[in-house]
Amino acid sequence: MATKILGIGSYVPEKVLTNKDLEKIVDTSDEWITTRTGIKERRICSPSEASSDLGYKSALNAIANAGILKEKIEMIITATITPDMPFPSTSCIMQKKLGLDNIPCFDINVACSGFIYGLEIARNFIDSGTYSTILIIATDCMSSVTDYTDRSTCILLGDGSASAVVAKSDEGPGILGSYLGASGKYAELLYMPAGGSRQPASIGTVSQRLHYMKMEGSTVYKIAINSMVDAVNMVLKKTGISKDDISLFIPHQANLRIIQSVGKNLGIPMEKTFINIERYGNMSAASVGVALDEAARAGKVRKGDIICMVAFGSGFVWASNIIKI
Numbered sequence: 609m610a611t612k613i614l615g616i617g618s619y620v621p622e623k624v625l626t627n628k629d630l631e632k633i634v635d636t637s638d639e640w641i642t643t644r645t646g647i648k649e650r651r652i653c654s655p656s657e658a659s660s661d662l663g664y665k666s667a668l669n670a671i672a673n674a675g676i677l678k679e680k681i682e683m684i685i686t687a688t689i690t691p692d693m694p695f696p697s698t699s700c701i702m703q704k705k706l707g708l709d710n711i712p713c714f715d716i717n718v719a720c721s722g723f724i725y726g727l728e729i730a731r732n733f734i735d736s737g738t739y740s741t742i743l744i745i746a747t748d749c750m751s752s753v754t755d756y757t758d759r760s761t762c763i764l765l766g767d768g769s770a771s772a773v774v775a776k777s778d779e780g781p782g783i784l785g786s787y788l789g790a791s792g793k794y795a796e797l798l799y800m801p802a803g804g805s806r807q808p809a810s811i812g813t814v815s816q817r818l819h820y821m822k823m824e825g826s827t828v829y830k831i832a833i834n835s836m837v838d839a840v841n842m843v844l845k846k847t848g849i850s851k852d853d854i855s856l857f858i859p860h861q862a863n864l865r866i867i868q869s870v871g872k873n874l875g876i877p878m879e880k881t882f883i884n885i886e887r888y889g890n891m892s893a894a895s896v897g898v899a900l901d902e903a904a905r906a907g908k909v910r911k912g913d914i915i916c917m918v919a920f921g922s923g924f925v926w927a928s929n930i931i932k933i
């Protein structure tokens with residue numbers, strides 16, 4: 609028996625925020641954003657949409673794609689850094705929306721590595737025999753923590769969600785292996801200072817704009833490349849797969865130049881690399897999952913293919929995996 613992704617689904621909000629729109633808000637240009645990041649537009653939630661609303665829609669798509677009844681789901685893991693609220697968990701909110709009850713639900717906070725971390729946690733619960741069908745929802749409304757007066761960050765981020773049903777299957781091989789990493793010493797290079805127990809919300813934290821994401825972009829850029837290259841090399845070594853055997857490479861979509869450097873360092877050609885950053889920007893936990901879903905729907909995922917995913921984000925936390933279809 610194998611542990612595999614039985615179904616995948618995604619959802620992005622309807623509203624499109626283009627580079628031209630951003631030109632009207634901050635001192636930037638379509639030319640600068642396109643050249644430095646590869647991003648042309650991103651999706652933004654409506655005022656009535658939160659992470660669980662996007663997550664619910666992507667979860668329904670994944671369940672339909674898996675071809676199972678939702679009642680088969682035994683656990684919900686939601687990966688998000690933009691929960692609906694600090695508590696209860698967005699997974700509990702999702703459980704109610706899905707009309708399920710009495711199954712374990714919890715959130716993980718691993719930023720952009722959420723989809724891959726979620727898959728690996730699910731794989732371990734399944735391989736140990738504790739559960740057999742787990743729903744992972746990677747969902748982020750980055751627009752809710754974006755400072756639209758900060759031109760160095762507001763151009764990068766967007767909203768979206770991807771879900772996967774992971775289950776035991778007699779049609780293998782499925783998830784071959786993963787590599788998970790983190791380094792808390794970099795916490796303050798990419799973070800949201802207020803809103804937690806360290807600096808609870810106050811008039812002061814709001815007026816100082818401390819409820820928005822802060823980032824030292826150029827330092828993050830360099831560490832992101834090195835960490836993602838290392839994560840791919842580690843998972844290749846762990847699984848005994850050669851980089852030449854990779855049919856499809858799905859890196860986190862934070863910056864096109866990061867993706868190109870990672871591919872170049874690893875010797876993985878751009879033709880094998882899936883890119884959709886131009887339409888969505890960085891959707892944090894959702895990016896890798898949305899890319900996998902779009903690749904599958906575009907017919908780029910075939911029986912026997914070997915897919916390598918890698919991500920990197922706030923923490924810093926990074927992760928990679930290899931799955932065989």
Ligand code: COA
Nearest residue numbers: 635636637640720759760763825826828829862863920921
């Ligand atoms: N439009 C126009 N100019 C801008 C700008 C914008 N949107 N944002 C920054 N600039 C300016 C800066 O003010 C700076 O001007 P200065 O030289 O006069 O001071 C100049 O462009 C260069 O800034 P720099 O930060 O060095 O640019 P960069 O090439 O490093 O690109 C990022 C900035 C943010 C695109 C890039 O650092 C990046 O992608 N970092 C990693 C982001 C990331 O992956 N984050 C999430 C990880 S999950």
